[in-house]
Amino acid sequence: MSKGVAITGMGIISAIGNNVQENYNSLISGKAGISKISHIETIHADEIMVGEIKTTNAEFEAQLGLSQNSFSRSPILGIIAAKEALVQAGISDINDYKTGLISSTTVGGMDKSEQYFHEYFESNEHWQHINGLHAGDSTKKIADAIGLKESFMTTISTACSSAANAIMLGARMIKSGKLDRAIVGGTDALSKFTINGFKTLMILSDTYNTPFDENRKGLNLGEAGAFLVLESDKIVGEKNRKVLAYVKGYGNSNDAFHQTASSENGDGAVLAMEKALKVAGLEPEQIDYVNAHGTATPNNDLSEGRALQRVFDEGKVPEFSSTKAFTGHTLAVAGGVEAIYSVLALQNNRVYPNLNFKTPMKEFDLLPQTEVKEKELNYVLSNSFGFGGNCSTLIISKEA
Amino acid sequence: MSKSVYINSVGSVSVQKTFDNSEFLNEITTYNDTVASVVNPDYKAYIPPTQARRMAKGIKMSTVSSQTALQEAGLENVDAIIVGTGLGCIGDSVKFVRDIIDNDEQFLTPTRFIQSSHNTVSGQIALGISCKGYNFTYVHAAVSFESCLIDAKMQLENDEAKNILVGGVDEMVKYHVDTHRLIGHIKSEPADSTRLLTVNTKGSVMGEGAHFFVLSNEKQESTYAELVAIETYNSIAQENIPNKIEAFLEENHMTIEDLDLVILGNNGDVDFDGYYENLSTGLFKDRPQAYYKHLSTEFDTASGFAFWLSAKILKTQTIPEVVKLNEIEVSNPRTILIYNQYRGENHSLMLLRKC
Missing domain, CATH: 3.40.47.10 (Thiolase/Chalcone synthase)
Known part of the structure; x- marks a missing residue:
């Protein structure tokens, strides 16, 4: 039996809360975050329900001190979650131990890519989003926001199992001694791309999703950013960390x-x-x-x-x-x-x-x-x- | 004691004719352009035409490249499949987005959406050989391929797997080229591949390719080389790069003098080749040097071509004239270091040794 890898920090933003505590409160009080879509214009708006975070990009950018429309939504959600995780772990200098960032995403900056798809060729106003189509770009923005330098950084995209794999890789790298600390998780924003993609597969429910029910009609798409801090026994010992779980x-x-x-x-x-x-x-x-x-x-x-x-x-x-x-x-x-x-x-x-x-x-x-x-x-x-x-x-x- | 990791086979579809493992850059394709496509193998020999019709180019290239690698290693299945790709089957992603916009979200079909998922290639390979083992896809720009190697090496060293198929693949599509030319990442003037490093223009020549390898912790007849070490860094200040490289070598009980060949990722971008030139004239000035992006072009997993090149050099003990960057000769190359970065980010070091 092998020893577990310590989880010392967590951060999350989802349709049921902007931080860990709000998420837990919603889970315990049975408060779902499923609603009609409001941030994305889609002809399917009346036929689908989503797990949407109600805060707008503009509000998030003001909160993070970013200039307006500089980032797509995925990196924004990721930054918020990663920062909360680091605060909970009590990390002030991310580079004090051998740290890696392992993020995951399926859409990356697709929300902006689809918005300015043709416009890029007419005006240079939104060219800041062109490179955002790379999945790795959202991870780079998170790394910059938490100040990670000269370190291992990668992005995983294995569809709906991505973040689980990011956590797995982080744990394996710590166990193998390749890293002392791994910031692991993922980020995905809603986009027309995924709404229409899942629509073509005919697996979107037009009402509240009902897992494991005989009459289930499909899924509701959601959006979230979620990161955990994994740390080696060395750090846990030296920094006297409170371990949340393993x-x-x-x-x-x-x-x-x-x-x-x-x-x-x-x-x-x-x-x-x-x-x-x-x-x-x-x-x-x-x-x-x-x-x-x-x-x-x-x-x-x-x-x-x-x-x-x-x-x-x-x-x-x-x-x-x-x-x-x-x-x-x-x-x-x-x-x-x-x-x-x-x-x-x-x-x-x-x-x-x-x-x-x-x-x-x-x-x-x-x-x-x-x-x-x-x-x-x-x-x-x-x-x-x-x-x-x-x-x-x-x-x-x-x-x- | 951790196990050694060997490169037991290779497979490549690239801008050069590399799909035939019995050759080694016997004929060179030159170009005078801002982009270049792969030399297509006879896909029909690998994929039934009914399937090939709807298949993304990235999947086709990967099918040939991965089958070549499996065959050479003498394997029908592996313990794990790990694929790196900057953009996945970007052609299908772009088509799906275009259809969404131009048809106002109507009359869409799922095929393009399905193929646009970044993990399509690793999933397709698993499906093709019925591999239920570990299956991963890394999508981190210029270190997508390196991430696969790090993961595979860890599993093989710890003896969690015996044979792992790793690969890097990226396909080139017009929309991506056009948008990235707007922001100066791709050259706006054609570059002559025979003098790529002296064109003195911004941006790179964009291309594509698929490079697959079987890594194993058991040496066999077909083995090319040993993968000694690999490390990636999200950023390194230019002046710190020599220190990083020396520290990396030291960790592997080596010094600069131990390197028989250094392979650098110069891509002819006047804004970023300084990262390599400083090393060429500094840290590596007395070492034999080679480059490859005039042959492979630039794309997120172009370092897969460098890995292929190194494996071939170590196995055949020949360094093709066309890749030589300086005049220093080496007769029996035993140790090769590959250094790559893209636009000053995502640096990687790979160390290979003759077995």
Whole structure:
């Protein structure tokens, strides 16, 4: 059994709160952040619901001291989350230890690229956004905002499992001694690109998403920035850090079934969960709560549900819920958002409700937790799956 | 004790005719342009035409390059697939955005959206060989490919995997070229590839390519070289670069004198080649030097070409005349250092050694 990697700071901005505390309060009071879209003009506005952060870019830029329309929304959300994480960890000099920044995104600066797509050739007014189409550009802006220099920095894009993979890489690099500290997470803003993309796949719900419900109609897209600070035992000792929780296990596999759909029996998901349990040195029955991927698409919830039954043996699936009914599906960031929620669950010994659940799925008798439940938690398992067959699982623990 | 990491095979589709592993830059493609496309292999020999029709160029190039690498390593499957790409299948992303705007968000089809996901190539390769192992995609500009190597090396050293397919791929599309020419990242005047470093103009010549390799912690007949060390840095002040390089070598118990060849990423951009020139005339002035971007052109994973070049040099023990940057000769190249950066950011050092 290997020792976990310490989590010493967290930062998040999502549709249910501008910081960690607000997010937790919403989760516990059952307050969802799903609404009609207001920041993006789209002809689908009346047919979709989203997990949108209501603060405008202009307000964020004023708050961060940036000039107006200098950044796309993804780096802005990322900067806010990363800064909160560093404050919580108590880091004043980011370069005092060997630090890496591992971010993730699916759209990067797409919100601006689509806005000025033709205009770039008519006027130079918005050329500052041209290079923002590179996914790595959002990470660079976060690095600049936190003052990271001469350091390891990379960006992961494995669709909806991206941030889970960023956390996994950070933990592995610390374990291998390549880094003392890793700032890990992701950022994704809403865009016409993803709205229309998921629309063509016919997996967007026109109402509040209902994970693991028989009558689920699809997902609500969301937006978020979420970062965690992972630190080595050396830093934790030398700086006398308060450890929030540990990254105990991680598993990554590919479903190798279809470019956008999960296999019916969730082979990739099973492998990812089994690998994570193995790395953590845990038996399935030691998992106290599963924060499911649970996007509320017909395909995901069936595949994930079957995978859960396979890993945990029928009837022995622990309390589980999807928090996507609160936040919407925040794409690359989902694994980061949910890792933070997993830490908060451990800290507070609370299982979150799976909102909007009414009717059990006919394929199996899995019932998600629908009310807030107080329960001693030691190990939380969090799943994130994505296009391209990418499946990732993290196990977060209270003790190392 | 961590295990050594070997480059057991290579695969390349580039602006040069590199897709045939039995050759080594036997014929050179020159150009006088601001962009250059890959020398296309016979895709039909690798991909059924029905599939190829809707396939993004990045996927096609990667299919050939990755199959070449797998075949040479004698493998049908691997323990992990790790792909780096600056922009993924950017052609499909651009087409999808154009369709959204020009058709007012109507009459869209999912294929372009699906292919625009950055992890399409790694997913497609996994699907093609039914690889359920670790699958990652790095999308960090000029160190996208290097990020793959760092990840793979860590797994192989720790014996978490035996064989890993790593690769870098980027496709070139007109819209991306046009927009990046607006902001001066791509040259506005054609550059002659035979004198790229003396054109004295801003921006680079943009291109594309796909470079795949099987990395392993077991040496075999086909092995090209050992990957000794790799490091990336988000930024380095120009005056600090020599110190960083010396520290990197020291960590690997080496000095500048141990380097039989230094491969530099000069791309003919008058604003940024100073990073390399200072090293050429300073730290590396007594070392044999080579460059490659006149052959590969510039793109986010162009350093994959340098990695391919180094592997070929170490295996064949020949340095093609066309890449030589100075007159210092070396008869038996054993150790190669590759240094790359793009527009003063995302610096990388890769150290390879003959086995």
